[in-house]
Amino acid sequence: MTIARGGKAIYGAPLGILMLEARFPRIPGDMGNAGTWPFPVLYRVVRGASPERVVLQGARGLLPDFIAAAQDMIALGAEAITTNCGFLSLFQAELAEALGVPVATSSLMQVPWVQATLPPGKRVGCVTVSRSTLTPAHLRGAGVPEDLPVEGTESGREFFRVLIKAEKDDMDVALAEADILEAGRRLVERHPEVGAIVLECTNMPPYAAALREALGLPVYDVYSMVSWFHAGLRPQRFAVP
Structure with a gap:
């Protein structure tokens, strides 16, 4: 029974x-x-x-x-x-x-896990929706080193102003993807030691595969x-x- x-x-x-x-x-x-x-x-x-x-x-x-x-x-x-x-x-x-x-x-909680997979001399980098307001307190809360290399999307044309500033209800997906790719490229240009990327923003997984292809680096996000x-x-x- x-x-x-x-x-x-x-x-x-x-x-x-x-x-x-x-x-x-x-x-x-x-x-x-x-x-x-x-x-x-x-x-x-x-x-x-x-x-x-x-x-x-x-x-x-x-x-x-x-x-x-x-x-x-x-x-x-x-x-x-x-x-x-x-x-x-x-x-x-x-x-x-x-x-x-x-x-x-x-998603930032993955940073220590990903760091453990990387060879000596390589570090995890982060793409966030807002670099200027991602504070040491946010990083500490996720168990992340405060010197984490970070790049944001504030200077982009679409992603930040739609998701954070709520300037409109629609979104140009191609422009949003371009903002993520540009932030990722800036990250690795400024920090060539980056060997993997964690995406902070939970709206970024749709663009993770394109970022992986563009940079040739592992990309982790809230989906993973x-x-x-x-x-x-x-x-x-x-x-x-």
Whole structure:
């Protein structure tokens, strides 16, 4: 006899994603596009947590809102929590303490893992949406060295002004990709020791393959991190001969 156990409202989606409140297009590959993931996920939008407020203003005053939204998803059935902004590494310790489940706030958390794979003399570099506001506190929150080579997209034509400044609701995808590629090229020109790149922004995975092709370097992003994170929640079952 098989006994089905209850206790949750939603089953089959162990990962909860805390979303910023935004209206820009979330194309395939974007963390906020549910079709990006090969497994079901839960989403919860944190009202008032705009990209500008989180990225440019340090997410001041928003920690209780993120905790409450995550607790709601855990009550529904989430077994682990991640977020859709790498700048929320500021809240990594606080969320992990408050929620009592595994928490991975930022793609930046991959930096130490990737660094361990590189040969001597090579370093991880980072492409972020906003170099000017990615502070040592953000890096410390993710367990990243404060001298991490970083390049941002603020000087681009499309990505920053659509995603962070919310100047319009549509986006020229080709221009957005060009902004990411230009930031990556500046990064390796200024830091030739860079041997792999971690993309901070959760909206950058659609452009990771183009960046890998352009620079010839491994590129990691929130897709690679969340795929790893989820793998521990639902390990693959293999048929035993």
